[in-house]
Amino acid sequence: MQTYEFSAKGAYLKRMKGRNSVYLNGVQVDVATSPAFSGAIGCIEKYYDLQEEQSDIHCFKDGNQNAAISLLVPSTVEDLQRKRKSYKAVADISFGMLGRTPDFINAALATLYAHSKQLGSNPFANFSENMKAYYNYVKENNLFVGHGAINPQIDRSLPLGSQINEYAAVRIVSHDQKGIVVTGAKMIVTLAPIADELLIFNMPGLKPGDEDYAVSFALPIDYPGVKIICRKPMVKPVYHHFDHPLANAFDEIDAYLILNEVFIPWDKVFVFRDVDKSNLFYDKTFARNHTGHQGIVRGLSKAELLTGISIQLAKMLKLDGFINVQEKLGELTSYVELVKASIAWSEADATLSEEGVITPSISAIQAIRYNFPKMYETMVKTLQSLAAGSMLSTPHYQDFLNSDLSDLASSLSTGETDALSRTKLLNLAWDASGDGFGQRQLVYEFFHAGDPMRIAAGHFLNYDKSNMINMVDRVLLHDND
Numbered sequence: 001m002q003t004y005e006f007s008a009k010g011a012y013l014k015r016m017k018g019r020n021s022v023y024l025n026g027v028q029v030d031v032a033t034s035p036a037f038s039g040a041i042g043c044i045e046k047y048y049d050l051q052e053e054q055s056d057i058h059c060f061k062d063g064n065q066n067a068a069i070s071l072l073v074p075s076t077v078e079d080l081q082r083k084r085k086s087y088k089a090v091a092d093i094s095f096g097m098l099g100r101t102p103d104f105i106n107a108a109l110a111t112l113y114a115h116s117k118q119l120g121s122n123p124f125a126n127f128s129e130n131m132k133a134y135y136n137y138v139k140e141n142n143l144f145v146g147h148g149a150i151n152p153q154i155d156r157s158l159p160l161g162s163q164i165n166e167y168a169a170v171r172i173v174s175h176d177q178k179g180i181v182v183t184g185a186k187m188i189v190t191l192a193p194i195a196d197e198l199l200i201f202n203m204p205g206l207k208p209g210d211e212d213y214a215v216s217f218a219l220p221i222d223y224p225g226v227k228i229i230c231r232k233p234m235v236k237p238v239y240h241h242f243d244h245p246l247a248n249a250f251d252e253i254d255a256y257l258i259l260n261e262v263f264i265p266w267d268k269v270f271v272f273r274d275v276d277k278s279n280l281f282y283d284k285t286f287a288r289n290h291t292g293h294q295g296i297v298r299g300l301s302k303a304e305l306l307t308g309i310s311i312q313l314a315k316m317l318k319l320d321g322f323i324n325v326q327e328k329l330g331e332l333t334s335y336v337e338l339v340k341a342s343i344a345w346s347e348a349d350a351t352l353s354e355e356g357v358i359t360p361s362i363s364a365i366q367a368i369r370y371n372f373p374k375m376y377e378t379m380v381k382t383l384q385s386l387a388a389g390s391m392l393s394t395p396h397y398q399d400f401l402n403s404d405l406s407d408l409a410s411s412l413s414t415g416e417t418d419a420l421s422r423t424k425l426l427n428l429a430w431d432a433s434g435d436g437f438g439q440r441q442l443v444y445e446f447f448h449a450g451d452p453m454r455i456a457a458g459h460f461l462n463y464d465k466s467n468m469i470n471m472v473d474r475v476l477l478h479d480n481d
């Protein structure tokens, strides 16, 4: 097994070099040098920098060694709060625009490690021990693990076991004493082009008959047979940062994953042909709770940025004295507080698992996850309503350098805000709310945690409704004492 030094930035960059599984715009690319990845790579470098510069916040002591705090197995609410502090600082690097930073899957790995007993064993492998060893491997080498859980939308009306397209999911095609061979695809693996490894698993919902698909394993990005095909990048290298302040810095590239007869050694396998184990992988180990905790903290950064942009726009355009605009802005600031309250409640209402892991409340997490996309959409709409036509008539950076257009400087100034600053803020508004980057972010907020319809239905089904039902019964009985 290859080992890396704990640190950080330099080691991470080295690992990105010479990768041969990533395709962008039809060609194989070197992610370390392609401009499409430089913004996201820069953010991951900053993630590692934080561990060196503020190790008290971003690391915990594992024996004498520092390890990423996101990998801490939390046993108290204070541990959750410690982790939250780090999640927030990591999210602030990209203002919440990068959703799948290393702390996301690390949060899952910590709880998978602690609850690995549930994974069991078979004659070929001890899956529980595999998960523990994998956690230690990621911890000691300070790796960046992405994930692929969702299968491609090929035919959602059929169970996996009845799919005809062999890429409708990841399927076990054979196995022997050394390991398993898998073929198939995963629909979307965000940041995979610049991750070290991927954790491949399924969300719950597999049925008897889906055994060939009931698999989970760790996948180093460059294993033979792996292809990572990037979506078209939002990065616009021909534009100055001035024109696209978000897209050029924070495009969290998404990708499609294809596996062709990829060999996975047994020690990297966590679930093998076992529908029950596949179905318990994400929920019964509380991975959903811990990734959800990281996710809602990350959402807070984004809510703060979008609210801040609207406030600044209203101020600059002298709209903030109007009561209707104040109401709109108050709606956004109240959303920020609701997100904070949900995070705090998910921690305060945490429960201890049988293995002694403190587990943030899934009711609190799913409640805000269901509502956050709608709040975020309102943030986008508010921003669009304030900047309206202005953000669609901003000149290019170079226009300000052309002496023929010297009148731009006076015509676009508000008096208090000069033309360059005004245009810069409007460009930020457009990047956040309108352009491809902003629209991708909106779709991300709606779907990254699963279809909102399922989140709400699951909330209703799993919620402890006894008190409410009891109240209704009491009213009907006139028994109000």
Ligand SMILES: Cc1cc2nc3c(=O)[nH]c(=O)nc-3n(C[C@H](O)[C@H](O)[C@H](O)COP(=O)(O)OP(=O)(O)OC[C@H]3O[C@@H](n4cnc5c(N)ncnc54)[C@H](O)[C@@H]3O)c2cc1C
Pocket: 100, 147, 148, 149, 150, 151, 153, 156, 188, 189, 190, 191, 254, 440, 443, 444, 447, 448, 449, 450, 451, 453
């Ligand atoms: C930008 C972005 C980044 C993402 N990054 C990652 C990542 O890194 N790794 C990862 O694993 N996943 C990632 N996801 C995937 C995400 O988790 C899924 O998109 C999400 O869980 C929704 O699942 P789905 O796309 O399969 O939708 P589906 O469940 O297929 O739903 C699509 C539509 O079909 C309807 N539908 C489907 N089945 C039924 C049914 N049985 N009954 C009724 N209606 C149905 C739904 O209501 C919905 O309208 C990402 C998603 C986005 C948008």
